[in-house]
Amino acid sequence: MPANLPAEAQKALAKYQAAKTIEGKIKALEEALSLIPAHKGTEKLRGRIRRRISELRRMAERKAAAKPSRRDYFSIPKEGAAQIALIGAANSGKSSILKALTNAKPLVAPYQLTTTKPTPGMMLYEDVELQLVELPAILTEELEETSFTGRSIGFAKNSDLILIVIDSSRDPIAQFKKIIELFDEFGVTIKPKSCRIEVEKKDSGGIRLIVFGKLKTSYREASDLLKSMGIRNAVVKIWGEADLSDLEDSILRELVFKKAIVVFNKIDMANRKNLAILEKFLENNRISFVETSAENGLGTETLKKMIFSTLGLIRIYTQRDGVKAEKPIVVERGCTVKEIARIIHRELAERMKYARVWGKSVKIQGQQVGPEHILEDGDVIEIYT
Template sequence: MATLTENEDWFLIQFLQPLNYHIDKGVFMPANLPPQYFEAESRYRSAKTISQKINALEEMLTIMPKHKGTDRLHGELRRKLAKFRNELKQKKKKAAKRASSYSIDREGAGQVVLVGPPNVGKSQIINIATNASPEVAEYPFTTRRPTPGMLNFENIQIQLVDTPPLSPDFMEPWLLDIIRRGDLIMLVVDLSEDPLTQAEETITLLQNFKIRLTPNESIFREGITYKKAIMVGNKQDLPKSREHFQILKELLGEQLPMVAISAKDGHNLDELKIRLYQGLNILRVYTKAPGKNPDLNTPFILEKGSTVQDLAGYIHKDFLQKLKYARVWSPRGLKGLMVQRDYALQEGDIVELHT
């Protein structure tokens, strides 16, 4: 079927549509279009985005009466709608591809995302704490892409992710998605340069995007993402940093747990590791076969509150289906205690599953 030429389209808009006529194969056909149709068409003509055009076209098709006088117009609108829907689909695919190129696959016992204003030393922390080598410089906005690294803590690894700085002047569009997906947020501030203002501005900036840092568990409620977080004061080796850290604790200590470190000389890095492990809300348990010693070098990582049943299902579905009971040894003094499937496991438990 032929489509409207530019001249026909212009003539239709200027002269025939106000008279409720439409061109069909060179013949003037009465369209009997209601006023609401022309209102929707006006919105279509003034639409700035593909989504707005799609919405207006859908409304026009819904309002349009179906008879011979509107057959050709109906076909034209359907083709335009299909074209715009395809354009929107391709646009979303390209956006998803760009976003996925910056996504970081979770590894280890948990993922900790470092955030903060420019030049607070996030990359320096990654450098000294992990095997990663992000670019480190004295000028701001050195980090342009997320950089993961693995932090060794006793017999497990925790993934740290360095990110570009948070700033009201500029922020990478994909950064918020990485923050939302992280297990724990590490808010880093520079203790030598007004850390209170840095912390408050970063917290407020995230709140503007409906992300709130909390000492409690991460949840999504009423359109707001609450992310469990810890605040890390870096550059403790510089003058006035200890004084600034005390002020920070007095004013914001109830909002977030805090630790002061020096990424330059590694001071208090062990304390940071402990805090991160505690903040991930996980526990380590070990298994053993009857009559054999446990492998204490390779723990199973579970969420706090997990049970013997959860451990069995994590190992293999057959264990879960056939599990009868378990025996538990623990640092708390348990020595082969017989427990049921719903027994709540604790840090360091050694579990012997019986089927």
């Protein structure tokens, strides 16, 4: 680990940390690379920087290729409790799934790239409305990129959940691999991390590591890595289990974790052997998957349930003078009574004294609870001021 980089190189790396644009980041890294002498001790760092530069270059190329004037039709206002993106290769059955799960009537056809713009539909899960958006194919059937690749992944990056639709009648491993590679290039990962790392840069005070879980490297090595990346003063918080490469990832790259479900569609025509291998891999990596046949409805109900549970949403029904609201307030798991009060009315959160709750979060039905009480799916709540 190069503890003593030339001051100029460290300055360039600090510039990279501060850069706001892709071009600025590339420039700073190129400068740093030219200032870091090549020898055994700097080999790893130089390699890491070179990898990051080529990644950023690809991102810049893609950005230039996507005409800004076309941006507009690619944005769909969020509706319902969450926005869910359907993404995958051409003809994998994205439109068919959208049609099976929502009120939308997209064109389903046996030729490639039938869908050429984001197409929304509303799905009703019990009493919760969720928005599904089919994105134009990011790969052809031959697994070549399309003119939509960048924009479709960009859209998915902003959604609450991604459904990766795989055509099980064609090689599922090749499709999945290619899609994950593309996601990686665009800074998206779907693999649940074993750790969370926050790097808060400071003006002074050196490097402080606060480890809530476990750091599988020495303090010395971690702080050397930070210094070699131009970070001299920072508070670094680590939750869960992290190693040096996790730390590297969080400093050099800006990987966004997205919840995802892999949907093996056309299961009626599946290539079973390869599928089993991929499913094992997903299981080991804690990535959810489901088998469907949009043609005959197989697995679509399971998919609906999985969408709701993966989103981590719960439904809270407010009650007033004994009358329960018909429509729930849909919030993220872990929501407290006070947060619900705030959603109803800001003043209510300040004026509330206690609440009565019926449902899974209380032992006695109608139990009196305080503002910090954590609610569960299906709870009924009456707030008293």
